[in-house]
Amino acid sequence: MHGHVDYATFLHQISGFLGSYYLILALMNAILAFYLWNSGKATTLFRVAGFPFTTATLWLLVAVAFTIISPLAMSGDARWVVFISIPQPLRDFSNWLLGPVVYSVGGLVLFVVLFLGRKFFVKPMVAWTILILAMLFMGLAMTDPNFAEIVTKPDNVPIVGLIFLLGFFTWLATAKAVENDERARQGLPPTEKLDDEKVLVWPDLVYTELICMVAVTALLLFWGLMLQAPLEEPASSVKTPNPSKAPWYFLGLQEMLVYYDPWMAGVVLPSMVVFGLMAIPYLDFNKQGNGYYTIEQRKFAYIMFQFGFFLLWIMLIIMGTFLRGPNWNFFGLFETWDPHKVEALNNVNLSEYFWVKMLNMPLPRPSPTDGALRSFFTYILRELPGIVLLVGYFTVIPPALVLFSKFFRELFLKMGFVRYMVLNNLLLMMMLLPLKMVLRWSPLNLKYFIAYPEFLLNF
Amino acid sequence: MPPIGEMIRESQIWKSIFRHPMPTDRRNRIVVMLTNFFLHLHPVSIKKQGIALSYTWCMGGVTFFLFLVETVTGVLLMFYYRPTLEWAYNDILALRDVTSLGILREIHRWGAHAMVITVWLHMYRVFLTGSYKPPREFNWVIGVILLLLTLLLSFTGYLLPWDQLAIWAITVGSNMARATPVLGYEGPGAPLLSVDGLDMITSASDARFGLLGARFVGEETLNRFYVLHCVAIPLGVSLLLAIHFWRVRKDGGISGPL
Numbered sequence: 001m002h003g004h005v006d007y008a009t010f011l012h013q014i015s016g017f018l019g020s021y022y023l024i025l026a027l028m029n030a031i032l033a034f035y036l037w038n039s040g041k042a043t044t045l046f047r048v049a050g051f052p053f054t055t056a057t058l059w060l061l062v063a064v065a066f067t068i069i070s071p072l073a074m075s076g077d078a079r080w081v082v083f084i085s086i087p088q089p090l091r092d093f094s095n096w097l098l099g100p101v102v103y104s105v106g107g108l109v110l111f112v113v114l115f116l117g118r119k120f121f122v123k124p125m126v127a128w129t130i131l132i133l134a135m136l137f138m139g140l141a142m143t144d145p146n147f148a149e150i151v152t153k154p155d156n157v158p159i160v161g162l163i164f165l166l167g168f169f170t171w172l173a174t175a176k177a178v179e180n181d182e183r184a185r186q187g188l189p190p191t192e193k194l195d196d197e198k199v200l201v202w203p204d205l206v207y208t209e210l211i212c213m214v215a216v217t218a219l220l221l222f223w224g225l226m227l228q229a230p231l232e233e234p235a236s237s238v239k240t241p242n243p244s245k246a247p248w249y250f251l252g253l254q255e256m257l258v259y260y261d262p263w264m265a266g267v268v269l270p271s272m273v274v275f276g277l278m279a280i281p282y283l284d285f286n287k288q289g290n291g292y293y294t295i296e297q298r299k300f301a302y303i304m305f306q307f308g309f310f311l312l313w314i315m316l317i318i319m320g321t322f323l324r325g326p327n328w329n330f331f332g333l334f335e336t337w338d339p340h341k342v343e344a345l346n347n348v349n350l351s352e353y354f355w356v357k358m359l360n361m362p363l364p365r366p367s368p369t370d371g372a373l374r375s376f377f378t379y380i381l382r383e384l385p386g387i388v389l390l391v392g393y394f395t396v397i398p399p400a401l402v403l404f405s406k407f408f409r410e411l412f413l414k415m416g417f418v419r420y421m422v423l424n425n426l427l428l429m430m431m432l433l434p435l436k437m438v439l440r441w442s443p444l445n446l447k448y449f450i451a452y453p454e455f456l457l458n459f
Numbered sequence: 460m461p462p463i464g465e466m467i468r469e470s471q472i473w474k475s476i477f478r479h480p481m482p483t484d485r486r487n488r489i490v491v492m493l494t495n496f497f498l499h500l501h502p503v504s505i506k507k508q509g510i511a512l513s514y515t516w517c518m519g520g521v522t523f524f525l526f527l528v529e530t531v532t533g534v535l536l537m538f539y540y541r542p543t544l545e546w547a548y549n550d551i552l553a554l555r556d557v558t559s560l561g562i563l564r565e566i567h568r569w570g571a572h573a574m575v576i577t578v579w580l581h582m583y584r585v586f587l588t589g590s591y592k593p594p595r596e597f598n599w600v601i602g603v604i605l606l607l608l609t610l611l612l613s614f615t616g617y618l619l620p621w622d623q624l625a626i627w628a629i630t631v632g633s634n635m636a637r638a639t640p641v642l643g644y645e646g647p648g649a650p651l652l653s654v655d656g657l658d659m660i661t662s663a664s665d666a667r668f669g670l671l672g673a674r675f676v677g678e679e680t681l682n683r684f685y686v687l688h689c690v691a692i693p694l695g696v697s698l699l700l701a702i703h704f705w706r707v708r709k710d711g712g713i714s715g716p717l
Contacts (some may be wrong), residue, residue, distance in 0.1 A: 155624070158572035162579075169516060169580055173587045176513070192514060193716045195507035202488040205501060205510045212517050213524050220528065220573070224565030231555060234548045235626035237675060246632040247617050249575050249610055254631065263646050266635025277603045280586075281596035289589040291714040298589065305586055456638075457647035 010145050012076040018142055019074030025135055026066035032128065033059040055125065062132065073139070085143040086334075095332030100258075101441045103323065103330075104434075107315045111306070118295070122175040131167070144334045150322050154230040159248055159321050166314065176293035190292035242326045242339055251320030252313050258328065259436045261458045269433070273308075276426045280305075283423045285414055300407075308430055347440065347447035354385040379454055386449035390459065393432075398424040500704055502712055509713035514588070518581035523700065525574040529612075532567040533689065535560075540619070542685035544678045547621035571613050578609050590714035598706040601699055608696050615688035618681060629684070630676050636667035643667060 005013070033056045036042040042056035072080040086094075114121055121127065138160075141147045151160055180190040199205075233239075246254050256265035280301075288297040295302050323330055325337035355363050364382040366375035380387070398421055401408035412420045439446040450459040460466075467473055468481060482491040492503045508514060539558060540550045554561040582602060585591055591599035618629045641648040642665055649660040662674045672679030707713065 155572075158569070158576060162576050165576065165580065166583075169583065172513060172516075173584070177587070190716050192508045192511075195511065197507055198504040199507050199510070200485070200488050200492075200504050201501045202482050202491050202498070204507075205505060206498070208510060208512065208517070209520055212520060216521055216524055216573075217528070220566050220570055221562075223569045224562045227565070227569070228555070229565045229568040230622075230624055231551055231620055232623040235621045235623060237626065237677070239623070241623055241627055244627040244631045247614060247628050249613065250632055253635070262635050262638035263640055263643070267639045267643075267646070274603060274607060277606075278600045281591040281593075281599050284589075284592065287592070290592040290717065291588060291590060292716045293588055302587075309583070452647070455647055455650055456645055 007145065008076075008078060010148070011078060011081055011143065014142060014148060015074050015076030018139060019070050021139055021142075022066045022070035022073055025132070025139070026063045026070065029059045029063035029066065029132065033057075033063060069139075073143075081143050084140060086137075086140045091144060091334040095335045098323070098330075098332045100319070100330055100437075103319060104311070104315065104437060107311055111310060115303070115306075118174050119178055122171060122178050124175075127171045127175075134164075134167070141333065146334050146336050154227055155248060156321055157227060159318065162314075163318065173293050174295070177295045180292055180294050181296040184294070184296065190294065192292040243324060243328055245320070245324075248317060248321050251324075252316035254328075255316040255320040255324070256433065259433065259440055263456070264459065269429075272426065272429050276430070279422065279426065283415070283419060283426075304427065304430075312430065312433060347445045349448045349451040350386045350389070350446060351382050351451060353444070353446075355382070375454075379452060383450045383452055386451075386459070390449055394425055394428055397428060500708075502708065505712065506715055508715050515713065516580060516584050518577050518584055522574060522577040522581055525570050525577060526696065526700070528570045529567060529574065530693065532563045532570065533693075535563050536567055537689060542619065542681050544621070544681065547619065547681060551620045551622070571616060575609060575613055578606050582606060585714075588714060595706075595710045595714065598703060598710055601703050601706065605696065605699050605703060608692055608699070612688060612692050612696070615684040615692065618676070618684045619688065621681065626676050629680070633667055633670055633676065636670050637662075637665065639666040 036054070036059065037056040042054040044052040044054050045058065046053050069084050072084050075081070121130070138151075142151070150156060176191065180192075183190060245251060253265055253270055256269060259265070260269070284298075284301050286298050286301065288294070319330075322333070325331040325335075326339035326341070329341050329343050331337055331341075351363060355361050364378050366378040370378065401424070402412045402420075403409075411423070415423065436446070436449075448458045450457065452458060461469075478494045479490045480487050482488040489503050492498050492501055536554070539554055541547065551564065554564045585599065585602070614629070614632060618625045637643045638646045640646045641652065642660065643649060644658070644660045644662050644665040644667075646660075646665075649665070650658070652659045662668065668674060670683075671677075672683040
């Protein structure tokens with residue numbers, strides 16, 4: 001949308017939106033400041049000459065700052081906008097730094113830090129600070145044409161919404177879980193238990209539903225009026241766009257294509273995801289945590305779910321949507337999508353490492369006179385290292401865990417052989433993706449564990 | 460003369476439609492839930508915790524409401540839209556530029572995106588509150604199927620505008636089916652299915668062909684996706700939704716601590 005116009009026109013185009021955006025931010029902070037002051041919940045941070053500087057004062061100042069920023073954005077004038085943009089060197093640094101490895105490992109680190117420090121991060125003021133900083137970043141980044149183009153693409157807008165919604169609801173759920181876990185430590189029932197009394201569905205629930213319906217309708221109307229549904233040129237089967245992307249909710253699968261062949265990324269793994277989701281109630285035998293928010297009482301289930309959902313689903317969708325450009329190359333947030341960007345791909349199969357590099361032998365190859373069966377076994381021999389490795393992965397690790405880990409031994413004893421193996425193999429299947437990512441990024445540049453192109457079986 | 464509102468509520472017509480007096484006192488607030496078709500999905504009374512927005516996020520309800528919005532706007536859009544190569548794109552163009560209330564298409568598209576998101580958030584909430592635990596295991600399974608159908612609804616609808624965005628997104632998405640083990644002609648094991656050197660699984664007989672109705676995304680695909688999008692999948696979703704809601708009630712209502 002903005003990519004083909006000069007910078008001044010671009011700034012003019014976004015000025016109205018950006019100016020209102022900062023005004024909304026100012027309003028949000030002003031309302032919070034008023035609420036804190038009015039309810040007496042404001043706490044004094046420090047005193048200036050005996051005059052208390054409270055949290056209400058702080059957010060009021062933030063509101064004032066956003067009010068000052070707003071006309072700068074509204075001006076649409078490059079001389080002013082430069083003050084509310086991320087400095088170019090920082091943008092260049094971010095583009096240089098960000099790649100699939102930094103992005104994924106960074107996501108993991110963030111996940112771990114948020115999880116371990118959850119008691120701190122759920123504090124309303126901390127969460128609010130993070131929200132305001134995230135929104136400020138969005139605003140500052142918006143003056144970059146490359147960033148703006150990808151974020152304001154009509155079909156990408158829902159994903160921006162998804163990021164903020166997920167952030168909000170994860171905060172809400174974690175705050176409740178932290179509170180319930182604290183109460184459990186003191187021997188108290190979860191907060192959900194406190195509202196045990198029964199109320200009539202009419203009016204209490206029916207009215208809530210009505211208000212929700214009105215709110216959703218209003219939102220849809222507003223969204224529909226503000227943003228036109230995309231309609232590109234008429235379909236043409238000869239003009240392939242670059243990049244060609246699936247609908248956003250399938251971009252996690254498309255991203256997996258970098259590491260797996262389509263039969264895995266597009267068929268087997270999604271089927272396993274669906275099967276695994278369905279199996280959850282039959283694998284999670286923990287009776288605690290039914291009907292209330294908690295983390296401590298079901299830590300293993302919680303971590304496994306969040307790992308799969310956030311890191312292997314949402315993070316991949318965000319990467320596939322915002323950071324993958326022409327030829328599915330990785331592009332930084334502020335980078336121009338250049339279709340001529342070249343990335344070296346020198347991926348090597350495991351069989352080649354084993355036979356050629358370790359044993360200094362050529363790859364086993366059937367001679368032209370060999371029959372079908374003999375050729376078949378020659379190929380099996382060639383791929384034996386990968387086959388042994390994968391069969392071992394799925395069959396040796398589960399019993400090994402029982403032997404060496406107390407936690408898994410208890411799981412095994414409680415679940416029985418079949419359920420334990422199903423759970424373990426589902427989790428191992430899930431872990432195979434990050435494992436393969438790491439092996440691909442490592443100096444090994446691993447392409448396939450098993451490369452069996454003769455039967456279209458590459459793994 | 461009594462007030463006009465009271466006259467209406469006392470009339471034979473009103474009474475024949477609603478079967479119960481206005482729910483203004485306790486007795487009638489109970490009666491209304493039992494005798495009204497649309498309300499009888501609900502119980503009469505419910506634990507306060509079960510309707511707290513901070514607990515349920517109302518995401519299941521919003522998802523259902525979005526499904527209704529999609530159905531209504533979808534039916535209206537069907538009046539304007541013809542799923543043929545000749546007309547599909549032009550009809551959408553007309554919806555954008557000419558037709559009054561062309562905003563229906565915007566509402567339909569953004570509602571579809573929103574529905575995918577709200578389904579995810581609903582499942583996220585159900586997981587985080589452990590609400591899939593006994594006795595609600597099977598309702599979670601139905602929920603997973605509904606998730607899948609929601610994605611398929613969105614996916615099949617994506618093709619209908621018949622623009623570059625549509626055709627290539629569906630091409631990329633459906634190319635995966637080509638690699639289905641054994642059943643896709645580029646899938647592992649497919650070369651094994653050959654008789655006297657004649658392949659049984661070809662680009663004209665594999666899983667992708669079944670999905671597209673052709674070897675590439677073309678008019679047959681448009682027709683196939685149109686029927687799936689407007690008839691087949693919504694029927695399946697409706698049936699599963701009914702079971703889903705019924706099971707919520709039968710499995711002990713909305714979840715909560717025991």
